[in-house]
Amino acid sequence: MRRESSCHPLLRGGRGERKYRHGFSEGEMKSLGSICEVVLPSLPLEALRTQTRSKPLSSFWSSSASRFPIPHEVAETLAKRGLIEALILVRVILWLLSTRLGTLLLCGSLCLSGKWPFLNNFSNIPLHQREKVLQCWLQHRFLTPIRLAFAYIKVLCHFVYFSWVDENGDNPAWKAIGYEVPADDGTPSNDSDTRPLQKGIIETICESDSTLQQSLAEKGLHVTLDSRSNTLRVKCDVVIVGSGSGGGVAAAALSSAGHKVVVIEKGNYFTAKDYSSLEGPSMDQMYETGGILASVDSRILLLAGSTVGGGSAVNWSASIKTPPEVLSEWSESHGLSFFSSPEYLSAMESVCKRIGVTENCTEEGFQNQVLRRGCQNLGLKVDYVPRNSSGNHYCGSCGYGCPRGEKQGTQLTWLVDAVDHGAVIVTGCKAERFMLEGKKTGSDRKKKCLGLMAKALSSRITMKLEFEAKVTVSAGGALLTPPLMISSGLKNKNIGRNLHLHPVLMAWGYFPDNFSEFKGKVYEGGIITSVHKVQSSSDSKSNTRAIIETPFLGPASFASLFPWQSGLDFKQRMLNYSRTAHLITIIRDNASGQVTSEGRISYKLNAIDRENMKAGLKQALRILIAAGATEVGTHRSDGQRMKCNGISEKEVEKFLDNVYPAEGALSPGKYWNIYCSAHQMGSCRMGVNEKEGAVDENGQSWEAEGLFVCDGSVLPTAVGVNPMITIQSTAYCISRRIAQFLTAEQISKVH
Template identity: 75%
Template sequence: MRKECHPLLRGGRGDNKYKHGFSTAEMESLTSICEVVLPPLPMDALKIRKEDHDDDDSSNKSLQSFLDISASRYPIPHEVAEMITKRSLIETVILIRVVLWLLATRLGTLLLCGFLCLGENWPYINKFSNISLEKREKIMQKWLKHRFLTPIRLTFACIKVLCLFVFFSWVDENGDNPAWKAIGYEVPADEKMTNTSNTRPLEKGIIETMNESDSTLQQSLANKGLNVTLDSKSNILKVKCDALVVGSGCGGGVAAAVLSSAGHKVVVLEKGNYFTPQDYSSLEGPSMNQLYETGGILASVDSRVLVLAGSTVGGGSAVNWSACIKTPHKVLKEWSESHKLPFFSSQEYLSAMENVCERIGVTENCSQEGFQNQVLRKGCQNLGLKVDYVPRNSSGNHYCSCGYGCPKGEKQGTQDTWLADAVERDAVIITGCKAERFLLESNRSGNGRKKKCLGVTAKTLNSRITMKLQIEAKVTISAGGALLTPPLLISSGLKNKNIGKNLHLHPVLMTWGYFPESNDSEFKGKVYEGGIITSVHKVPSPDSNSDSRAIIETPLLGPASFAALCPWESGQDFKERMLNYPRTSHLITIIRDMACGQVTTEGRISYKLNEVDKENMKAGLKQALRILIAAGAVEVGTHRSDGQRLKCDGIGENEVQEFLDSVCPMEGALSPGEKWNIYSSAHQMGSCRMGVSEKEGAVDENGETWEAEGLFVCDASVLPSAVGVNPMITVQSTAYCISNRIVDYLRRD
């Protein structure tokens, strides 16, 4: 851990008490399941090869400690319970607590566990916590494969995911975890910042509500040049500005910069906090908790998809994996012709992409690739497949995993670029402040829109501030992203049927290959070192209208994310997997999804792939496995629930093909069937899509909502469909064009 970092990113609970509300009986059952997920093992239990692990006393002690330790150890079960109540949907919480309650009784255990709970002594039926560890493991293995009572299976799967995430991300007050040394993981030490200045680039315009109170907030706002009045009767602080932007990510940051450069007084609302490079700790758990929506644990309603979305100043651009790929030509053609939006094939849009790339410092070269990208590149080369370098918004020498913020200060997110430009032109950014509802009134202008937007009501997330904010503006821009903009529009009274629909997620499944470390290995480094995405392979498509069936890239997987997503077959197998963590290379298969989901209520995402998506995903998974085998992996596999894998030593093409023929994307844990998958998503778009009419979209070609004058959307939700590549450049370029059109709107107003 960095010696100096922000207190919120440091870890440790301090004096905070647990508030999960689980009963003693429920905690007893939960603790027993946690012990099954990660049990204590004898030293001779693992199939450890000496050449794979150091033989010094220190390493042996850390290995022995890892084998001895269990996830049942305090405070892990309480942390899991806390995460269940804070991160899960209410129906999931109820389901888990009912199952835990049943397992705390003899009759309930008999119903759920069958004869395995029977003992030799009175009363003969044991509750779950009194069953031997060996039998409890068999019970969990049975439930994770159960074909029909899938809600019970989902309970065990959720606890498994959360237990492993908590265990491998938990840190004490010194930023240490008892398992990290044994599994070969080290948190990056203090990085020397490229920019040696310790200043906060947004200090001039930032108001951090976590440092404010009722007695100070009004004056702080006034000091930033805002017109502020207090309605004491209603306890509402009223603020006036020219343009209000809700959200500070790829869309909101660009909008703030463009509007402020045109001379408008801009206010940006951001519910996350502001961090600078010297604040980042690179600790997976605390960083995910502070920098990602729902702490990085956001699942679809059926738990099929785990969704990653940034929630900090800079939004996704502060934590994304730096890929800067321009909108593919065929996608622009489709949007322009099929969706009848010529804007996307215009010189205006093409110029916007160039302006965006220039402002965020996109470079094409990479002087040194990390372990996973070395594997991807070598495997493609050995197969004669094309592999491209991925442009990034950092220097070509950038060798840093920035998914928890860039401690070197080299990655050019919106907080370092567009928002810095906006603040230089007197924009104000209010952090820890969540928009609740847009202010709408009847519109008498006769332009066809029934309502007119006057601004927004918002609340701070600081309990010391009891007053609400009412921010009035000439134009209001929703830039909260594809997951948050639709619920905000709907809760404000907008009725357009496209709002919240057409949600695309770029669903992801992973494959992995194990490459033991040796002196003669051509792949240097470890899985958590180096740039996250520097190479990409496009799986060819037979369809002339598409660039590819899928793209194959490399992910950032800290030990907790690695553990949470890996299949669990047994406690012993899982500890063996974790000991291989540093040299297990993952490849992600991303598809341009044709199916779409919806998000009309905050936190409730519905999504399912169609048959075309499944076929494209299958093609990508097979190609990724071939790449790993060609690169020299000794073992490869998928994340299918049964632990699907293949040992590669001495096998021929027939065995490889037989294995690949068995690879297929499965449904989620809640769907019938013995095998299942957990999908991931880091790209969400399309949920307020642009359309030529209110029947076709939620906003027009200028980004203005069809129902409310002066209310614009400027984020990934306006994209007509999935992009098929990492969408940062597409989102910022679209936002750049919409923002300039808003400037024209204000000029006419």
């Protein structure tokens, strides 16, 4: 941690310092510890397939995930972050495994013993027998609830084990697997002790009931306290929920137009000097649900930023303009001429200029070298990816916040512009509902928005917060805007529906250290600098079936997603971490999901999406093979993989014929996949009328006057590429229209 502050949350620190209040019983914890031991066991050194046996390597090999505090951290994470159904399912199964009869039911004859009492509970079954039990669960077609529970435990166990750090910010397994936290040279590009948003920021974690009112008043806001209802009332022109790509742009545009703007953000404010590049603490404090947000059926894991700057603070820098064919589709098929207008095209140019987008890349990291060389060897086109950073930006930690301050998220650009024009940003503050009142019969909209109610997340602030505003802007993103609108009483059928996720599956290829053609490690260098588009042979209007890019995978994320076959196999795979390149297949999904309430997301691919995903996965594997990987595979639950040395083209095609995107762990199929998503769009889409969308072409709710949506949820469909530029450009246009709305309101009051 670079910056010390008594009231500031740390991005560096040991997990083991927590007090464990997860509520699991002693019997459940014994069962959980026994599963953790199987997932990552202590192994004899003679099983180590290497001649070089260093002290870190021997320590990792003999270490087990059953050791304190890993099982307790798994339990605490599940209790704190997991869906209630998942928590109940896991606890029921752990309880059953703590009993002999329950173990017999779930494990069959593998729990039998030749000695009294002849029937073991799970924790008393020998390790090699327990491994057979888990392997059976993994492959069983119909034990899907047990399989799902195992998947939850496996993911959390591996994530906790490889992200846990001691008081020195170190994990004993990292040296063995070839991982080092990127060096902290203490020289961010913005080498100033001042915080860029300091003059406009109010951090509720530093406030109390006795100080908050004065802090708000000092920022130029009109504040009154209603002691009877214990409510602090704040007046402003515009209140914005969220500070990411939508909210940041809106704050800059509306404050520069002369309006008093308040941005509320439930996350905390960090600067380049705060970023530690530690996977566990960074995910915990900068991502929604600590980075382990899953759909209700656990089919897909979703990454969404939850900090000042939102997704723009933790994304991977890719800054791709909206494809022309997508703009044409939105304009023609959806009747939204807005997207084909000179106004929108000009907005993209303005956005790219403000956040410093460049198409140059002076040096690519290991994974992007692999992607580029594989494409070149196959004669495939590969493009450089524009980024909102300099051409020599070589940071591999931007997913935890760029420690050099080179990536130009909203916290370094638009929000700086906003506070320079008097905007106020309140962190650690969560919106609860919009304040709506009915309008006279005959009005275009039946309701009017007067502002919003919110609460501070600090335990030292008990007051309710009421923000009264002429205009209210929801910019919480496609996962949080719909629940806020629904909880406020809005009924438009499009709210929460039409959710697009750009679902992702991964392929991997192993390149040993002695493969000198590609230098570096998997976690080094710009995260996304190359992209390949998988083309369709048809004459369809849009012939891109998928795009292939490279992901950001710290050791804990890598371990969580990588297939588990046995303890020995998994530890051996982790030793290859630093030289295992991953390629992600991203599809522009035709299917859509739904957000019904906060944290409750349902989603399923359709047949077209699965075929496009299949085409992308196969292409990704071909690229890895062509680049020279000694072994390739997918993340399918059976650990699908193939050795590449000396194989024929016929053998390659036979392997590829068996590659397909399996369903989730709850599906009855023999194999399953965990999908990922970092792009959420469309859940409050823009439409030409209230039947087609939740908001109109100006971003205003069809139901409530003065309530606007300004984030990725307004996009009509999936974009098909990294959506940051699309979201910011859309927000740029909507913000200008909000300014016009405010001017019209002011004129009408004068007359």
